Amino acid sequence: MDLAHPVRLFKYPEALAAALEQDGPPDVIGFSHYIWNSQLSLAFAELVKRRFPVTTVVFGGPQYPLRLPEQTDFWHERLTGKVDFYVEGEGEAAFSDLLLTLNDFDRKEVRGTIPGAHNFHDDGVLYAPPPRLRIHYLSTVPSPYLAGLMDEFFDGKLVPTVQTNRGCPFKCTFCQEGTRYFQTVAKKHDRQIRDELHYIGRRMKSLVEFGAARNELLITDSNFGMFPEDHETCRVIAECQQLYGWPRVVNVTTGKNQRDRVLSAVAEVRGAISLSGAVQSLDPDVLSRIARKNIDAGKLMEIALAASEAGAGTYSEVILALPGDSKAKHLGTLRQLVDAGFDRLNMFQLTLLPGSEMCTDAYRREHGLVTKWRVMPRCYGAFNVLGEELRTAELDEVCVTVPDMPYEDYRECRVMNLLLASLYNGGTFAVLLAVLRAHWISPMRWLELARTLAHGPALATVLKEFAAETDGQLWDDRADLLTYATEHTDEYVAGRLGNNLLYTYRTRIISEALEDTADLAARACLTALREIGVGAGGGSLIEALVRESAEYHRLVLSDIFRTDPPEVLRQTARFDLDELLATARRREDVRLRDQRNFQHSEPGVREFVLTPAQQRTLSTYLEQFGTTPWGVGRLLTKVRLPDIVRQVRMTPGPGTAPAPAGTGTPTT
CATH class of the missing domain: 3.40.50 (Rossmann fold)
Structure with a gap:
């Protein structure tokens, strides 16, 4: 050599x-x-x-x-x-x-x-000799960016990726970094981090200005913000935002402990980093089985309450069918997280990774894990190499049954995951959530009603096909699936097979069943209110508010994935929904419970538009991912929903006519 x-x-x-x-x-x-x-x-x-x-x-x-x-x-x-x-x-x-x-x-x-x-x-x-000793100081490894080895990859399609520290002090059995080998955290010198980020920013500047690239940065650290050095990294990112207009979004997993330190670091890049509370489960027995005892779940929950002060969104992660899990435990975790106020829940199926403790034969037997195989979304293709065609597809092994969660319960949880992703995540129906919370009604009760109430024909079709595809994508035998996938690569590439079902069907709900979904959201909200005696008579002011709010959110989402400029939409405005949401953010529940506080003295008109900047952002992503439900589903994981939904503007008109202070009473 x-x-x-x-x-x-x-x-x-x-x-x-x-x-x-x-x-x-x-x-x-x-x-x-x-x-x-x-x-x-x-x-x-x-x-x-x-x-x-x-x-x-x-x-x-x-x-x-x-x-x-x-x-x-x-x-x-x-x-x-x-x-x-x-x-x-x-x-x-x-x-x-x-x-x-x-x-x-x-x-x-x-x-x-x-x-x-x-x-x-x-x-x-x-x-098989033991691994080499860990690198204790990451800056001993030369930066491929600063060496110029990454220059060819600034092509507008790929997202720059950096690592500021490596390793994880936690021992989660489902994670490859949960092994003893990775327990020590090795760090990179702040000077090298600064040089890398500015090097990347200078090359991203022109791409971002012309809308030719995704305005993102990926940081692969396992617990970003948890260490003192991360504060300086955030300051450098803020510098890059000012100098280069990049990055708009920083994708990173924030720390599982040291909440105050994480919040302080993230505040430096206001709004660019979403705070993560990756609980996976909040059931004590499940947490014990997956070795997360050293992670303070309560502190993770507090992140949601403090996030608004840091100017950041929040998300949590939940894994379905963990050891010791059950339908009740999974839904209970979802309830606690939405009640805590997380903006978004990312819900995953349990994947067994070969480099993790959970994937060992002994662990599988001890916890009764029953698994199936599926094709990984986006991980397939056909390539001509040295005159031969290579067809490949990646498979992952997912757990679908544990002793207290039979497959039917697993399937029901998946449907609830889809409804939560579609109706709750990103504030899809934020006004309805504000009304429910003001009346001390859990959003999970609203979602449970959305699952059990009658569905319109378009929504019913989408949900039925989701359940069928959930079953159809799972195989018992790895070799059989690998053979099938390589023989049908073209169908996977075309998007007819192998999609991420939550992303794809969330897109289908928005694009194919939006009217049914908005109607269901309103009916479920009104049913939940009537259960506690609010608006029980029908035709009440609160019913008018709920119906107008659901229609408002439908119009905000209408036709947002069109590549041609969509028409301006209009709605009669009887309520000041912006003020209602501002009141909810101030946690003024008493005022929020009286709908007269937000009623216009005379109706106005709202207009719903997509701005040229939004259309450029959408075009950049749609050009890369495509306009299929699968492609748009990927888009929704890369951009913030508020950045692409229609902007709302009011025509000049009357203001609100609130009830005199101290005289308002809830409408019942």
Whole structure:
């Protein structure tokens, strides 16, 4: 091997295929190996090894079992004949050691002498030395941005990604970083972070100005904001926002403890970072089984209450079908989170990651995990490489049954997850939520009614198809699904199969069943109010407010995914909904419960418009993701809903005519 040969990085499979065609066999080719590119990397590796036997193929990444017996099986089942070495643990130093060794020795002579470099030798033995010691100071690793290695990837499609620290002090069994190896947190010097962010910002500036790129930054830290150094990182991000107009949104998981420190850091980039309260579950038994005892769930809940002061949105994460879970426990967690006031709940199915404790055979047996296989959304394709067609699809293993959650309960929870994502997340029906909360009604009661009340035909169709596709995407046998997926790659690429169901069906609800959904939201709200004796007579002022509010939110969402300029929509305004929401933010529940405080003396007119800036933002994302429900569903995970929904403006007209102070009474 000649170390003088240039090093190249590849993100796109097509670019790697072109390089192999043009340049011939590389000395060494290394593949990252994650859940989202495992089969793709294996397909390339198999072809490279078959066509270029002299090339050394190296894999590295977390998609690798923890225990030696399972690692041996993994080599037999997936790696043998395709991969020469697998780097376990951190890759930078171990991979460098391997390259230096291969410069002096033939790869067949390397048998377990390099920490972390596993290889299955011709003698039938898996040589698996322990991982190399962790890197204690991340700045010892040169920055690929500052070295210019990432310049070609500023193409308007990819999102710049940085890491300011690595490791996690928590021990969650479902996470690869929950293992002992990653318990220590290694940090990067603040000067290198500053240089990287400004380097990126200078290159993003023109792309963002012309609407040619997503105005985002991804930080891959596991607990951002929890460490003192993160405060300085946020100040640098704020500098970049002022100098370059980038980033508008910072996607990052904020810290699970140290609430005040997290809030202080996030306040530096007001509104760019959403505070996360990733509880996964709030049931004590479930938390104990997944080793989250050292995470203060109560403090996570407090994040929602303090977020408005930091100028940040909030979201929490919940995983369905964790060990010890049940339908009641899952719905109970959702209730506590919406009652705490989180803006958005991200709901996931439990995926078993090979590098996690939960994926081991012993853990599965102990907790009674029953799993199925599915194709991962967006992780499939067909590629021409060295004159051959490679068809690949990535699969993940999801838990669908635990002892106290039969599959039917799992299915019902998924439907509730969809309704919550569609009606609650992002303040889709914010005025209705404000009214409910003012009367001490949990939003979960409203969502439960939305699930059980009669649905209009368009909404009923969407929900029925969601339930059917939930069943249809799950397979018992991994090999059978892999064969099917590679034979039907075109259908997956076209968006007819393999979609993220929550994202896709949320989009379908907005685009295909919006009228039914707004009507259901209003009826469920009125039913919940009547259950406590409010508006029981029908035709009341509060009913007029609820109906107008539901229609208001329908118009805000109408036709927002059209690529051509949509028409201006109008509504008669009998209530001042902006003032109502401002009153809710001030927590003035007594005033909020009297609808006369928000009634216009004479009706006005609202206009609902999409601004040119919003249309440019939408065009940028739709061009990249497409206009299918699947593509738009992805869009909704990348932009904030308030940034793309219609703006509301009132025509000049009368103000409100509130009741005299002290005379208002709730309408019942």
